Amino acid sequence: MMKRSDTLAASSFLGPATCVVMLVLIAPLVLLARYSLNRFDPTELMIEATTGANYARFFSEAFYWEVMRTTIQVALLVTALCLLLGLPLAWRLSRMTSRWKSPLLLLIILPLFVSSTVRTVGWMILFAKSGVMDTTAATLFGRHIDLMFTPTAVVIGTLSVNLPFMVLTLQTVFDGIDHRLSEAASGLGAPPARAFLRIIWPLALPGVGIAAILCFILGMNAYATPVLLGGPRFQMMAPLLFWEFNTNSNWPFSAALAFILMGTTLLLTTLANTVIPRRYRA
Amino acid sequence: MRDAPKSALTRRGVLAGSTLLAAPAILIGAKAKAAETFILGTWGGDYQRLQMENIEMPIARAQGIESVIDAGDEAPRAAKIMASRRLPRGQMDVACVQAVQAYALAEAGALEEITPAKVPNIVHCQDGLATATFVPHIWSPQILSYSPERVKTPPTSFEDLLDPKYKGRVGFPDANFFYVMMAAGLFAGGSASNFEKAKEIVSKLNTNELRLYPSTDSAGPPFKTGELDVGVMWLARIAMWQNAGIPVAASFPKEGCILYVSGMVVPKNAPNKEAAFKYLNAMLEPAAQLGFAKNMGYLPTVTNAKLTGKVAEQLALPTPPPKLVVPDAAVNSKALPEIADWWKKTIQHT
């Protein structure tokens, strides 16, 4: 009896939250899924139908495959770079005890207060022809660097957007590992690098995996950065989706693109999860 | 497709597509009932600000009407009207759209007819710009832009852009692709609707290392930094860029100029048509029209507004007057999806 009333109380607490989630997340997704099966018409916009044509269109054209490949490549590269830069930073931050820790953390969180679009505009000023980097390089080395509208610019821009998420996630992961484990390892004769590789790394791996997946998902869905730094010729999935939605008003196809992007991201993250050894998994 | 007065790059554009989002606007409208309110669907940014400064504050408010702004991109706005066109009560009183979009909405039977009885000032509208359901607000001819510093002989035709000496030094905003296609068709096929010829020419232009910019704003500074020598642009933008200190000039192609025409429509199921008509009439007042010319470089759509001073010089059409071509909305609205797809896969993606 007691147990049942407890369950009842718990579900009454969860009820409102569940309703909100259903309303703002599930309902639009269901609607979107429905749209993706409709037929597009330039004058009518959308004609009720149940057709797989929008999905078929994506999978039958090499162009879309290529856009997806670029998207995955950028997301993977950004994730790898984020790990490379984020791991040492997060580790140092996590093991820091000095009074600089809080200011440093704040420095990492600070960019998140500014919208990523605004930060991207900052990169535009740096990358542009006769921009800060170009001028500096020309003055110092007598060579021009034109990064604007290049894949490199997109990767750097996306990296700067994702890195704070990576560092903050990893720092939490490392904070969750008892620092006495490092001491125990070194006390038993392990030099710092070996102690890290043998003890800390395996324990951090599930968390690192989550951080990487978070970073990868952000990369897969990047919109403002590829548009502004990559230019119209650089094709990634989110800008393509917006083009179909906004320029063509092709809601059915853009809905299908949304599901294909979501599905691919889901598939790849699931795949990545199976690569992590079972016993290290979160 | 749009010379978006506001950058088309915010995610809000996507969100605004949901018709649900109009609900708060209605609620706000119901609250501020002191003046008679109506819902104005428009672009955000400068255009919206100038509407407030030149139409609403000095003229419309005096007539007891007040707008509730529903800001967003054109396509979602049009989609919203389309989606709710069979409902008894719509979600917008005035919608700012381009001529092509207005045509599509009219075809679907979504728009209210505008007569001099409803909006007296339409009698002043220039010939060829207005339709039965569309009231033109601003217009601008599409011209060839060039750097007066580096280009000694101004381009006189779309063909000049193909000149190998401009390799990698020709460009325009990607969003203008449809108007560029029309210009190419006009040059190569004698008609703005000759898209097959246009495809050939634009493909050639692309091999001349055509530069595309993600927004209208970002296509101006390259003339200053030396990245661009020539391009395709609205006359209105040239005036704005000149005012911003960018060394750029306009040349009218001899084959003719495609016109950018933007205006306003009233959905058939607009909840407050009376206010909408009052607003359209205010928008056509010479004072309001001159304000847009002065601030945005767009030409007045009414014959009774006369430009003077620097604006008149900047926006002056040459003599003899160039051929001005109003796009065929009927053809264009059908052709757009196919051309957009071709553009994406053949021109953007090389």
Added chain:
Amino acid sequence: MSYLRLDGLARRYGETLAVDRVTLDIEQGEMIVLLGPSGCGKTTTLRMIAGFVDASAGRIVLEDREIGQLPPHRRDMGMVFQNYALFPHLAVARNVAFGLEMRTMTRAEREARVAEMLRLVKLDHLAARLPRQLSGGQQQRVAIARALAIHPKVLLLDEPLSNLDAELRQDVAREIRLLQRDRKLTTIMVTHDQQEAMAMADRLVVMRDGRVQQVGRQEDLYERPATPFVARFIGNSNIVSGTHTGGRLVVEGGSAITLAGAYAGDGPATLAVRPERITLAPPAGQAQAHGTVLLSSYMGAMVEHVVALNPTTQIIARAPSSGPAATQRFAEGESVSMMWPASSETLFDSSNHLVPNRTDAPRSNERISSHA
């Protein structure tokens, strides 16, 4: 020279001295317990020996070799952490093997050593388990086996019993003590529990506010506390402050205590007397103090009387409830006299230094002087 010597070891954190010039000599095979309340610097001292905390000053000399500058992985200390710090992703045997894997050793040797260690702590049947599958007591034995496997020069135990259930503690304490003695392990243990310390140590080091208060065997600390703090911390003592004048201590409230010993120097002084060394008797002339019984409690093995000298000063007396030394019980409100031998009282001067009893034989000299 001693096996391990701490020489003026200090650790400063900003303005605060966590450890203030600790000097200590430890013999091979000896079990030393650092004892004190939390924040006294005992753990910091242990961590300096292990190398996890850098000393601000002083030296650590092991077998005539200065090791204070060596990183922890080159010190050969076997540390058992308070929370055990077992590697959660490694099975018990791999935990024990970890230190051996860091050393050059054949696989066979290593496996033999691991097996020996697990047998030693009676965990050979759980070698394949993960730490989280073990009970607290078993985890602690793994931690000890892991520390001992590397044949450390010194075994360091940081509050080894504090995470165990109360009923388990005494057993484990005895096990550790036996193991330490059998294998002649030089051991330094940190605890805040004085009973635990008394039960396990060869010698105790009482610390307070970063300083060593006293070093000695259990009897030394108990019978001859060097400071009132030690007197209170080791066993309980009655601590009475007053003015020493003519062999008497006049306490607050005006009552006087007749001191059993003879001491030089009049003035403010503090007296420490063990409750279990006080004999109660019906009022008599020859006694150290007189008072009225305030509380009389029967506590099983002991009987405790709280005697009020006056409304502000109380003295507690304890005696066995039966046997030859059994006390007579007094009712609440009865007048009593209190007596104790000179050897059971300690007098401290106003700066808490011991005042020697002139009638007493010179005390065996402390090996370690704690503070200047």
